[in-house]
Amino acid sequence: MKQTPWMLILLIGLLSSCASRQICTRPITTSEPQALALVTASQKAHGRAAFDRIRDLSVSYEGRWASIGPRFQPVLVDSKFRGVSQERIILSPRIIAQTHTGPGGVKKVLRSPGQIAIAYNGTLSREAGANQAAALVADAYTLFLLGPFYFQQSGTVFAMNGESLVDEALCDEVLAILRPGLGMAEEDRCILHIDRGSKVLRRVRLTLNGLDSTRGAEVDVTFRQFKKIDGVLWPTDFDERIRCPFKLHAHHWNLRGLEINRGLRAHDLKLDRWTDKAARPTPALPH
Template sequence: MNRRRLLHAGLAALPVLSACTAPLPLMLGPRSSPAAAALFRDACEAHGLAAFRALRDINVSYAGEWRALVGRLQPALVDAGFRGSSQERLLPPQRLIAQAHSGPSGRKQVLRRAGRAADPSPGEVQVWFNGEEARDAERRDAAALVADGYALFLCGPLWLAGRDLVMDRGGTDVVDERLCDLLYVELKPGLGFSVLDRLALFIDREDRLMRRVRFSLDGLAATRGAIAEVDTFDFIQRHGVLWPTRFYERLQRPIPRLPVHDWRLTGLDVNRGYGAEALSGPAFSGAALAPAAALPAA
Protein backbone atom coordinates (compact mmCIF):
# COMPACT_ATOMS: atom_id res chain seq x y z
CA MET A 1 0.00 0.00 0.00
CA ASN A 2 1.51 3.37 -1.00
CA ARG A 3 1.82 6.45 1.20
CA ARG A 4 -1.31 8.10 -0.22
CA ARG A 5 -3.48 5.06 0.56
CA LEU A 6 -2.04 4.75 4.04
CA LEU A 7 -2.82 8.41 4.69
CA HIS A 8 -6.41 8.13 3.52
CA ALA A 9 -6.91 4.95 5.55
CA GLY A 10 -5.63 6.69 8.66
CA LEU A 11 -7.76 9.78 8.08
CA ALA A 12 -10.93 7.75 7.83
CA ALA A 13 -10.49 6.72 11.47
CA LEU A 14 -9.90 10.20 12.85
CA PRO A 15 -12.72 11.99 14.70
CA VAL A 16 -11.61 15.56 13.93
CA LEU A 17 -10.75 16.68 10.40
CA SER A 18 -10.34 19.92 8.52
CA ALA A 19 -14.04 20.21 7.69
CA CYS A 20 -14.97 20.47 11.37
CA THR A 21 -11.90 22.24 12.74
CA ALA A 22 -12.49 25.83 13.85
CA PRO A 23 -10.42 28.36 11.86
CA LEU A 24 -9.02 29.84 15.09
CA PRO A 25 -9.87 29.52 18.78
CA LEU A 26 -12.23 32.19 20.09
CA MET A 27 -10.78 32.13 23.60
CA LEU A 28 -8.25 30.03 25.46
CA GLY A 29 -7.94 29.35 29.15
CA PRO A 30 -5.77 31.30 31.60
CA ARG A 31 -2.74 29.05 31.05
CA SER A 32 -1.37 26.53 28.60
CA SER A 33 -2.43 22.92 28.81
CA PRO A 34 0.36 20.40 29.48
CA ALA A 35 -0.39 18.64 26.17
CA ALA A 36 -0.05 21.91 24.24
CA ALA A 37 3.20 22.81 26.00
CA ALA A 38 4.63 19.39 25.16
CA LEU A 39 3.64 19.71 21.48
CA PHE A 40 5.18 23.19 21.28
CA ARG A 41 8.39 21.93 22.89
CA ASP A 42 8.57 19.03 20.41
CA ALA A 43 8.07 21.41 17.48
CA CYS A 44 10.79 23.79 18.68
CA GLU A 45 13.24 20.94 19.10
CA ALA A 46 12.40 19.56 15.65
CA HIS A 47 13.10 22.95 14.05
CA GLY A 48 16.47 23.21 15.85
CA LEU A 49 15.94 25.32 18.97
CA ALA A 50 19.39 24.78 20.50
CA ALA A 51 21.14 25.84 17.28
CA PHE A 52 18.75 28.76 16.76
CA ARG A 53 19.62 30.18 20.17
CA ALA A 54 23.26 30.40 19.05
CA LEU A 55 22.39 32.58 16.03
CA ARG A 56 23.22 36.25 16.57
CA ASP A 57 22.13 37.45 13.12
CA ILE A 58 20.17 35.84 10.27
CA ASN A 59 20.43 37.14 6.71
CA VAL A 60 17.88 36.06 4.10
CA SER A 61 16.50 37.10 0.73
CA TYR A 62 13.12 36.40 -0.90
CA ALA A 63 11.51 36.62 -4.31
CA GLY A 64 7.85 36.11 -5.06
CA GLU A 65 4.64 37.01 -6.82
CA TRP A 66 1.45 38.67 -5.56
CA ARG A 67 -2.01 37.77 -6.82
CA ALA A 68 -3.67 40.78 -8.45
CA LEU A 69 -6.99 40.70 -6.57
CA VAL A 70 -5.51 40.93 -3.09
CA GLY A 71 -3.53 44.00 -4.12
CA ARG A 72 -6.81 45.75 -4.86
CA LEU A 73 -8.42 44.52 -1.64
CA GLN A 74 -5.53 45.39 0.72
CA PRO A 75 -3.21 47.87 -1.04
CA ALA A 76 -1.46 49.08 2.14
CA LEU A 77 -0.60 45.57 3.29
CA VAL A 78 0.49 44.25 -0.11
CA ASP A 79 2.24 47.49 -1.13
CA ALA A 80 2.92 45.96 -4.54
CA GLY A 81 4.82 49.00 -5.81
CA PHE A 82 7.59 48.35 -3.31
CA ARG A 83 7.29 44.69 -2.26
CA GLY A 84 8.81 42.49 -4.95
CA SER A 85 12.12 40.97 -3.91
CA SER A 86 13.65 41.67 -0.50
CA GLN A 87 16.76 41.38 1.61
CA GLU A 88 15.95 40.82 5.29
CA ARG A 89 17.98 40.74 8.48
CA LEU A 90 17.00 39.37 11.89
CA LEU A 91 18.75 39.78 15.23
CA PRO A 92 16.83 37.22 17.33
CA PRO A 93 18.31 38.14 20.75
CA GLN A 94 17.15 41.75 20.29
CA ARG A 95 13.88 40.83 18.52
CA LEU A 96 15.04 43.15 15.73
CA ILE A 97 13.86 42.73 12.13
CA ALA A 98 15.01 44.81 9.15
CA GLN A 99 13.73 44.54 5.59
CA ALA A 100 14.93 46.12 2.34
CA HIS A 101 12.17 45.72 -0.27
CA SER A 102 12.50 46.50 -3.97
CA GLY A 103 9.69 46.99 -6.48
CA PRO A 104 8.62 49.00 -9.52
CA SER A 105 8.09 52.12 -7.38
CA GLY A 106 11.49 51.96 -5.71
CA ARG A 107 12.88 50.90 -2.33
CA LYS A 108 11.19 50.42 1.01
CA GLN A 109 13.20 49.97 4.20
CA VAL A 110 11.70 48.71 7.47
CA LEU A 111 13.25 48.58 10.93
CA ARG A 112 11.07 46.71 13.40
CA ARG A 113 11.75 46.08 17.08
CA ALA A 114 9.19 43.47 18.07
CA GLY A 115 7.69 42.97 21.52
CA ARG A 116 9.76 40.99 24.00
CA ALA A 117 8.81 38.15 26.32
CA ALA A 118 8.72 40.27 29.48
CA ASP A 119 7.44 43.44 27.78
CA PRO A 120 3.71 43.88 27.02
CA SER A 121 4.39 46.73 24.59
CA PRO A 122 3.97 46.00 20.84
CA GLY A 123 7.39 47.46 20.07
CA GLU A 124 8.41 50.07 17.50
CA VAL A 125 8.77 50.47 13.74
CA GLN A 126 10.36 52.88 11.27
CA VAL A 127 9.64 52.83 7.54
CA TRP A 128 11.33 54.67 4.66
CA PHE A 129 10.11 54.90 1.06
CA ASN A 130 12.91 55.87 -1.31
CA GLY A 131 14.76 57.33 1.66
CA GLU A 132 11.86 59.36 3.06
CA GLU A 133 10.49 58.27 6.42
CA ALA A 134 6.77 57.50 6.60
CA ARG A 135 4.89 59.09 9.50
CA ASP A 136 1.31 57.94 8.87
CA ALA A 137 -0.23 55.17 10.95
CA GLU A 138 -1.43 53.01 8.06
CA ARG A 139 1.96 52.46 6.43
CA ARG A 140 3.71 52.05 9.77
CA ASP A 141 1.10 49.56 11.03
CA ALA A 142 1.27 47.56 7.80
CA ALA A 143 5.09 47.42 7.90
CA ALA A 144 5.14 46.19 11.52
CA LEU A 145 2.55 43.50 10.75
CA VAL A 146 4.45 42.25 7.70
CA ALA A 147 7.83 42.19 9.48
CA ASP A 148 6.48 40.17 12.40
CA GLY A 149 4.65 37.82 10.06
CA TYR A 150 7.69 37.06 7.94
CA ALA A 151 9.82 36.30 11.00
CA LEU A 152 7.15 33.84 12.11
CA PHE A 153 6.83 32.22 8.67
CA LEU A 154 10.60 31.72 8.37
CA CYS A 155 11.38 30.61 11.93
CA GLY A 156 8.09 28.96 12.86
CA PRO A 157 7.78 28.09 16.55
CA LEU A 158 11.39 29.17 17.13
CA TRP A 159 10.33 32.81 16.81
CA LEU A 160 7.73 32.24 19.55
CA ALA A 161 10.05 30.39 21.94
CA GLY A 162 10.57 32.31 25.16
CA ARG A 163 7.36 34.29 24.78
CA ASP A 164 4.69 34.17 27.47
CA LEU A 165 2.16 32.16 25.46
CA VAL A 166 -1.19 30.61 26.25
CA MET A 167 -1.63 27.44 24.18
CA ASP A 168 -4.05 24.57 23.78
CA ARG A 169 -4.29 21.48 21.60
CA GLY A 170 -6.78 21.52 18.74
CA GLY A 171 -7.81 18.63 16.54
CA THR A 172 -6.06 17.44 13.40
CA ASP A 173 -5.90 18.60 9.81
CA VAL A 174 -4.03 17.74 6.63
CA VAL A 175 -1.49 19.95 4.87
CA ASP A 176 -0.07 18.77 1.55
CA GLU A 177 -1.17 15.21 2.36
CA ARG A 178 0.59 15.30 5.72
CA LEU A 179 -1.37 14.71 8.91
CA CYS A 180 -0.88 17.58 11.38
CA ASP A 181 -1.76 18.23 15.02
CA LEU A 182 -3.20 21.69 15.66
CA LEU A 183 -1.68 23.92 18.31
CA TYR A 184 -3.75 26.99 19.19
CA VAL A 185 -1.79 29.99 20.45
CA GLU A 186 -2.85 33.27 22.03
CA LEU A 187 -0.15 35.84 21.28
CA LYS A 188 0.17 39.02 23.44
CA PRO A 189 1.27 41.41 22.09
CA GLY A 190 0.17 40.19 18.70
CA LEU A 191 1.61 40.61 15.22
CA GLY A 192 2.55 44.20 14.48
CA PHE A 193 0.79 46.65 16.78
CA SER A 194 -2.07 44.30 17.64
CA VAL A 195 -2.75 43.87 21.35
CA LEU A 196 -3.61 40.20 20.79
CA ASP A 197 -3.60 37.76 17.88
CA ARG A 198 -4.72 34.18 17.64
CA LEU A 199 -2.65 31.57 15.83
CA ALA A 200 -3.06 27.96 14.81
CA LEU A 201 0.17 26.07 14.17
CA PHE A 202 -0.21 22.91 12.09
CA ILE A 203 2.49 20.58 13.44
CA ASP A 204 3.39 17.56 11.33
CA ARG A 205 2.54 14.35 13.18
CA GLU A 206 5.67 12.61 11.87
CA ASP A 207 8.53 15.12 11.92
CA ARG A 208 6.98 17.87 14.13
CA LEU A 209 7.72 20.66 11.64
CA MET A 210 5.26 23.54 11.27
CA ARG A 211 3.59 22.97 7.91
CA ARG A 212 1.07 25.81 8.16
CA VAL A 213 0.32 28.78 10.37
CA ARG A 214 -3.12 30.38 10.44
CA PHE A 215 -3.39 33.79 12.06
CA SER A 216 -5.63 36.76 12.72
CA LEU A 217 -4.71 40.12 11.17
CA ASP A 218 -5.76 42.61 13.83
CA GLY A 219 -2.63 44.76 13.65
CA LEU A 220 -3.97 46.89 10.77
CA ALA A 221 -7.31 48.67 10.75
CA ALA A 222 -8.08 47.60 7.17
CA THR A 223 -7.56 43.90 7.95
CA ARG A 224 -9.11 43.70 11.41
CA GLY A 225 -11.26 40.57 11.64
CA ALA A 226 -9.50 38.88 8.71
CA ILE A 227 -7.80 35.50 8.93
CA ALA A 228 -4.98 34.29 6.67
CA GLU A 229 -2.72 31.26 6.56
CA VAL A 230 0.73 30.46 5.18
CA ASP A 231 1.89 27.01 4.11
CA THR A 232 5.61 26.18 4.34
CA PHE A 233 7.39 23.70 2.04
CA ASP A 234 10.76 22.28 1.02
CA PHE A 235 12.68 22.52 4.28
CA ILE A 236 16.46 22.55 4.23
CA GLN A 237 18.86 22.17 7.13
CA ARG A 238 21.41 24.94 7.52
CA HIS A 239 23.39 25.92 10.63
CA GLY A 240 21.54 23.30 12.71
CA VAL A 241 18.10 24.75 11.91
CA LEU A 242 15.41 23.53 9.51
CA TRP A 243 14.22 26.40 7.29
CA PRO A 244 11.30 26.41 4.85
CA THR A 245 12.23 27.61 1.36
CA ARG A 246 8.78 27.92 -0.25
CA PHE A 247 5.74 29.76 1.11
CA TYR A 248 2.15 30.08 -0.05
CA GLU A 249 -0.36 32.45 1.53
CA ARG A 250 -4.14 32.49 1.22
CA LEU A 251 -7.01 34.25 2.94
CA GLN A 252 -9.51 32.30 5.02
CA ARG A 253 -11.70 35.23 6.05
CA PRO A 254 -13.46 37.25 4.66
CA ILE A 255 -12.92 35.41 1.33
CA PRO A 256 -12.21 31.71 1.94
CA ARG A 257 -9.27 30.15 0.10
CA LEU A 258 -8.37 33.32 -1.81
CA PRO A 259 -4.76 33.02 -3.07
CA VAL A 260 -2.61 35.91 -1.86
CA HIS A 261 1.12 35.39 -2.31
CA ASP A 262 3.67 32.81 -3.49
CA TRP A 263 7.30 33.38 -2.55
CA ARG A 264 10.55 31.53 -2.00
CA LEU A 265 13.71 31.84 0.07
CA THR A 266 16.58 32.68 -2.31
CA GLY A 267 19.43 33.38 0.11
CA LEU A 268 20.53 32.53 3.66
CA ASP A 269 23.58 33.02 5.86
CA VAL A 270 24.13 33.66 9.57
CA ASN A 271 26.42 35.15 12.21
CA ARG A 272 28.14 37.95 10.28
CA GLY A 273 28.72 39.72 13.58
CA TYR A 274 27.03 43.11 13.15
CA GLY A 275 24.75 44.85 15.64
CA ALA A 276 21.66 47.02 15.54
CA GLU A 277 23.60 50.02 14.25
CA ALA A 278 24.08 48.28 10.88
CA LEU A 279 20.29 48.14 10.44
CA SER A 280 19.43 51.68 11.52
CA GLY A 281 18.34 54.25 8.96
CA PRO A 282 17.05 53.97 5.39
CA ALA A 283 19.66 51.40 4.24
CA PHE A 284 21.76 48.56 5.60
CA SER A 285 25.40 49.30 6.36
CA GLY A 286 28.60 47.49 7.29
CA ALA A 287 28.45 43.72 7.49
CA ALA A 288 24.65 43.75 7.00
CA LEU A 289 24.93 45.28 3.54
CA ALA A 290 26.05 42.34 1.39
CA PRO A 291 23.22 40.23 -0.09
CA ALA A 292 22.35 36.99 1.67
CA ALA A 293 24.38 34.04 0.38
CA ALA A 294 22.45 32.60 -2.57
CA LEU A 295 20.79 29.23 -2.16
CA PRO A 296 21.00 26.67 -4.98
CA ALA A 297 18.11 27.05 -7.41
CA ALA A 298 15.42 24.41 -6.96
Protein backbone atom coordinates in the same frame (compact mmCIF):
# COMPACT_ATOMS: atom_id res chain seq x y z
CA MET B 1 -30.78 39.42 -17.73
CA LYS B 2 -27.88 41.45 -16.40
CA GLN B 3 -24.85 39.71 -14.96
CA THR B 4 -24.24 40.14 -11.26
CA PRO B 5 -21.18 42.41 -10.79
CA TRP B 6 -18.17 40.45 -9.61
CA MET B 7 -17.71 42.71 -6.59
CA LEU B 8 -21.21 41.80 -5.39
CA ILE B 9 -20.37 38.12 -5.77
CA LEU B 10 -17.20 38.72 -3.79
CA LEU B 11 -19.16 40.49 -1.05
CA ILE B 12 -21.63 37.61 -0.80
CA GLY B 13 -18.71 35.19 -0.50
CA LEU B 14 -17.12 37.42 2.11
CA LEU B 15 -20.19 37.40 4.30
CA SER B 16 -20.87 33.68 3.98
CA SER B 17 -17.32 32.46 4.53
CA CYS B 18 -16.68 34.75 7.47
CA ALA B 19 -19.54 33.02 9.27
CA SER B 20 -17.33 29.93 9.66
CA ARG B 21 -14.25 31.27 11.41
CA GLN B 22 -11.75 28.60 12.31
CA ILE B 23 -9.67 30.27 15.02
CA CYS B 24 -11.46 30.07 18.34
CA THR B 25 -11.88 33.19 20.47
CA ARG B 26 -12.44 31.60 23.87
CA PRO B 27 -10.26 32.99 26.65
CA ILE B 28 -7.24 30.84 27.53
CA THR B 29 -4.85 31.97 30.25
CA THR B 30 -2.53 29.00 30.83
CA SER B 31 -0.92 26.49 28.46
CA GLU B 32 -2.17 22.93 28.22
CA PRO B 33 0.71 20.50 28.87
CA GLN B 34 0.01 18.42 25.74
CA ALA B 35 0.02 21.51 23.52
CA LEU B 36 3.20 22.85 25.07
CA ALA B 37 4.87 19.47 24.63
CA LEU B 38 3.95 19.41 20.93
CA VAL B 39 5.45 22.85 20.32
CA THR B 40 8.61 21.78 22.16
CA ALA B 41 8.78 18.61 20.04
CA SER B 42 8.41 20.69 16.86
CA GLN B 43 11.24 22.97 17.95
CA LYS B 44 13.42 19.91 18.51
CA ALA B 45 12.51 18.53 15.07
CA HIS B 46 13.53 21.85 13.49
CA GLY B 47 16.91 21.86 15.28
CA ARG B 48 16.46 23.59 18.63
CA ALA B 49 20.05 23.08 19.82
CA ALA B 50 21.47 24.63 16.64
CA PHE B 51 18.91 27.46 16.62
CA ASP B 52 19.87 28.46 20.15
CA ARG B 53 23.34 29.38 18.81
CA ILE B 54 21.92 31.86 16.28
CA ARG B 55 22.20 35.55 17.12
CA ASP B 56 21.35 37.15 13.76
CA LEU B 57 20.04 36.20 10.34
CA SER B 58 20.46 37.69 6.87
CA VAL B 59 17.86 36.55 4.34
CA SER B 60 16.59 37.36 0.87
CA TYR B 61 13.15 36.69 -0.59
CA GLU B 62 11.48 36.84 -3.97
CA GLY B 63 7.73 36.56 -4.47
CA ARG B 64 4.66 37.30 -6.52
CA TRP B 65 1.19 38.47 -5.57
CA ALA B 66 -2.12 37.06 -6.71
CA SER B 67 -4.27 39.64 -8.46
CA ILE B 68 -6.81 39.98 -5.62
CA GLY B 69 -4.32 40.86 -2.87
CA PRO B 70 -3.40 44.38 -4.02
CA ARG B 71 -7.08 45.16 -4.66
CA PHE B 72 -8.32 43.89 -1.31
CA GLN B 73 -5.49 45.20 0.91
CA PRO B 74 -3.38 47.72 -1.01
CA VAL B 75 -1.74 49.21 2.10
CA LEU B 76 -0.77 45.84 3.55
CA VAL B 77 0.38 44.37 0.23
CA ASP B 78 2.21 47.50 -0.98
CA SER B 79 2.88 45.68 -4.24
CA LYS B 80 4.68 48.63 -5.87
CA PHE B 81 7.54 48.02 -3.47
CA ARG B 82 7.29 44.47 -2.11
CA GLY B 83 8.79 42.29 -4.84
CA VAL B 84 12.26 41.18 -3.78
CA SER B 85 13.78 41.92 -0.40
CA GLN B 86 16.92 41.79 1.67
CA GLU B 87 16.13 41.38 5.37
CA ARG B 88 18.22 41.35 8.54
CA ILE B 89 17.06 40.03 11.90
CA ILE B 90 18.75 40.37 15.26
CA LEU B 91 17.02 37.86 17.51
CA SER B 92 17.50 39.49 20.92
CA PRO B 93 16.42 42.17 21.37
CA ARG B 94 14.33 41.61 18.23
CA ILE B 95 15.34 44.08 15.52
CA ILE B 96 14.11 43.60 11.95
CA ALA B 97 15.44 45.64 9.02
CA GLN B 98 14.08 45.22 5.51
CA THR B 99 14.91 46.65 2.10
CA HIS B 100 12.11 45.96 -0.38
CA THR B 101 12.48 46.63 -4.10
CA GLY B 102 9.66 46.79 -6.62
CA PRO B 103 8.38 48.80 -9.59
CA GLY B 104 7.80 51.82 -7.34
CA GLY B 105 11.36 51.89 -6.05
CA VAL B 106 12.87 51.08 -2.66
CA LYS B 107 11.07 50.78 0.65
CA LYS B 108 13.09 50.51 3.85
CA VAL B 109 11.69 49.30 7.16
CA LEU B 110 13.17 49.29 10.65
CA ARG B 111 11.23 47.42 13.32
CA SER B 112 12.34 47.28 16.94
CA PRO B 113 10.39 46.53 20.13
CA GLY B 114 7.42 48.93 20.24
CA GLN B 115 8.68 50.99 17.29
CA ILE B 116 8.41 51.10 13.51
CA ALA B 117 9.90 53.43 10.89
CA ILE B 118 9.61 53.21 7.10
CA ALA B 119 10.92 55.26 4.19
CA TYR B 120 9.86 55.23 0.53
CA ASN B 121 12.68 56.15 -1.85
CA GLY B 122 14.45 57.94 1.00
CA THR B 123 11.41 59.84 2.29
CA LEU B 124 10.23 59.04 5.81
CA SER B 125 6.58 57.96 5.97
CA ARG B 126 4.32 59.43 8.64
CA GLU B 127 1.19 57.62 7.45
CA ALA B 128 -0.26 55.67 10.38
CA GLY B 129 -1.80 52.95 8.21
CA ALA B 130 1.43 52.34 6.30
CA ASN B 131 3.39 52.14 9.57
CA GLN B 132 0.90 49.67 11.08
CA ALA B 133 1.06 47.53 7.96
CA ALA B 134 4.87 47.53 7.91
CA ALA B 135 5.06 46.47 11.57
CA LEU B 136 2.57 43.67 10.93
CA VAL B 137 4.47 42.42 7.87
CA ALA B 138 7.86 42.56 9.62
CA ASP B 139 6.61 40.51 12.57
CA ALA B 140 4.62 38.06 10.45
CA TYR B 141 7.51 37.31 8.09
CA THR B 142 9.77 36.71 11.06
CA LEU B 143 7.19 34.23 12.34
CA PHE B 144 7.05 32.49 8.96
CA LEU B 145 10.83 32.16 8.81
CA LEU B 146 11.43 31.10 12.41
CA GLY B 147 8.45 28.72 12.54
CA PRO B 148 8.11 27.02 15.93
CA PHE B 149 10.98 29.06 17.38
CA TYR B 150 8.95 32.26 17.09
CA PHE B 151 6.67 30.97 19.81
CA GLN B 152 9.40 30.96 22.45
CA GLN B 153 8.48 34.54 23.31
CA SER B 154 6.99 35.22 26.71
CA GLY B 155 3.28 35.85 26.99
CA THR B 156 2.34 32.98 24.64
CA VAL B 157 -0.10 30.28 25.76
CA PHE B 158 -0.99 27.05 23.95
CA ALA B 159 -4.04 24.80 23.69
CA MET B 160 -4.93 21.74 21.62
CA ASN B 161 -7.15 22.49 18.64
CA GLY B 162 -7.90 19.19 16.85
CA GLU B 163 -6.29 17.74 13.74
CA SER B 164 -6.07 18.44 10.01
CA LEU B 165 -4.41 17.38 6.76
CA VAL B 166 -1.71 19.52 5.16
CA ASP B 167 -0.34 18.26 1.85
CA GLU B 168 -1.82 14.85 2.76
CA ALA B 169 0.13 14.76 6.04
CA LEU B 170 -1.89 14.30 9.23
CA CYS B 171 -1.21 17.19 11.59
CA ASP B 172 -2.06 17.98 15.19
CA GLU B 173 -3.29 21.53 15.63
CA VAL B 174 -2.08 23.75 18.45
CA LEU B 175 -3.70 27.10 19.15
CA ALA B 176 -1.11 29.71 20.14
CA ILE B 177 -2.22 33.01 21.63
CA LEU B 178 0.33 35.81 21.24
CA ARG B 179 0.21 38.72 23.68
CA PRO B 180 1.25 41.16 22.35
CA GLY B 181 0.27 40.14 18.86
CA LEU B 182 1.83 40.89 15.48
CA GLY B 183 2.66 44.49 14.69
CA MET B 184 0.64 46.84 16.88
CA ALA B 185 -1.95 44.23 17.92
CA GLU B 186 -2.65 43.58 21.58
CA GLU B 187 -3.36 39.94 20.74
CA ASP B 188 -3.22 37.58 17.78
CA ARG B 189 -4.11 33.91 17.53
CA CYS B 190 -2.31 31.29 15.45
CA ILE B 191 -3.06 27.67 14.68
CA LEU B 192 0.10 25.60 14.31
CA HIS B 193 -0.31 22.54 12.07
CA ILE B 194 2.36 20.15 13.37
CA ASP B 195 3.05 16.96 11.41
CA ARG B 196 2.08 14.07 13.67
CA GLY B 197 4.93 11.88 12.45
CA SER B 198 7.89 14.21 11.86
CA LYS B 199 6.77 17.08 14.17
CA VAL B 200 7.65 19.55 11.41
CA LEU B 201 5.53 22.70 11.35
CA ARG B 202 3.73 22.55 8.00
CA ARG B 203 1.31 25.48 8.23
CA VAL B 204 0.23 28.37 10.41
CA ARG B 205 -3.14 30.07 10.33
CA LEU B 206 -3.26 33.47 11.97
CA THR B 207 -5.31 36.54 12.68
CA LEU B 208 -4.19 39.97 11.48
CA ASN B 209 -5.30 42.30 14.26
CA GLY B 210 -2.42 44.74 13.96
CA LEU B 211 -4.02 46.76 11.14
CA ASP B 212 -7.46 48.36 11.33
CA SER B 213 -8.48 47.20 7.87
CA THR B 214 -7.49 43.54 8.47
CA ARG B 215 -8.88 43.10 11.98
CA GLY B 216 -11.02 39.95 11.88
CA ALA B 217 -9.24 38.56 8.81
CA GLU B 218 -7.47 35.19 8.85
CA VAL B 219 -4.78 33.83 6.53
CA ASP B 220 -2.79 30.66 6.40
CA VAL B 221 0.74 30.12 5.18
CA THR B 222 1.90 26.65 4.14
CA PHE B 223 5.60 25.79 4.38
CA ARG B 224 7.29 23.53 1.84
CA GLN B 225 10.71 22.58 0.44
CA PHE B 226 12.55 22.49 3.74
CA LYS B 227 16.35 22.71 3.79
CA LYS B 228 18.65 21.94 6.70
CA ILE B 229 21.24 24.69 7.02
CA ASP B 230 23.68 24.82 9.92
CA GLY B 231 21.63 22.25 11.79
CA VAL B 232 18.27 24.05 11.48
CA LEU B 233 15.39 23.02 9.22
CA TRP B 234 14.17 26.07 7.29
CA PRO B 235 11.17 26.37 4.96
CA THR B 236 12.10 27.85 1.59
CA ASP B 237 8.70 27.88 -0.13
CA PHE B 238 5.80 29.86 1.35
CA ASP B 239 2.21 29.89 0.09
CA GLU B 240 -0.32 32.30 1.61
CA ARG B 241 -4.09 32.01 1.31
CA ILE B 242 -6.83 34.21 2.70
CA ARG B 243 -9.28 32.16 4.79
CA CYS B 244 -11.52 34.88 6.18
CA PRO B 245 -13.31 37.08 5.10
CA PHE B 246 -13.16 34.91 1.93
CA LYS B 247 -11.07 32.08 0.55
CA LEU B 248 -8.57 33.10 -2.12
CA HIS B 249 -4.91 32.67 -2.95
CA ALA B 250 -2.92 35.74 -1.88
CA HIS B 251 0.85 35.40 -2.19
CA HIS B 252 3.63 32.98 -3.00
CA TRP B 253 7.29 33.61 -2.22
CA ASN B 254 10.60 31.82 -1.83
CA LEU B 255 13.58 32.10 0.46
CA ARG B 256 16.46 32.75 -1.95
CA GLY B 257 19.31 33.29 0.47
CA LEU B 258 20.19 32.80 4.14
CA GLU B 259 23.27 33.55 6.20
CA ILE B 260 23.68 32.98 9.93
CA ASN B 261 25.61 35.04 12.48
CA ARG B 262 27.27 37.88 10.61
CA GLY B 263 27.73 39.52 13.99
CA LEU B 264 25.14 42.25 13.37
CA ARG B 265 24.42 44.90 15.99
CA ALA B 266 21.73 47.54 16.22
CA HIS B 267 24.08 50.24 14.87
CA ASP B 268 24.47 48.22 11.64
CA LEU B 269 20.77 48.62 10.81
CA LYS B 270 19.87 52.30 10.61
CA LEU B 271 16.82 53.17 8.51
CA ASP B 272 18.71 55.46 6.15
CA ARG B 273 21.80 53.30 5.76
CA TRP B 274 23.06 49.83 6.60
CA THR B 275 26.75 49.36 7.35
CA ASP B 276 28.82 47.42 4.86
CA LYS B 277 28.55 44.35 7.10
CA ALA B 278 24.76 44.46 6.91
CA ALA B 279 24.44 45.62 3.30
CA ARG B 280 26.45 42.78 1.78
CA PRO B 281 23.91 40.71 -0.26
CA THR B 282 22.80 37.46 1.29
CA PRO B 283 24.45 34.43 -0.33
CA ALA B 284 22.16 32.16 -2.33
CA LEU B 285 20.90 29.01 -0.70
CA PRO B 286 23.02 25.89 -1.22
CA HIS B 287 21.68 23.48 -3.81
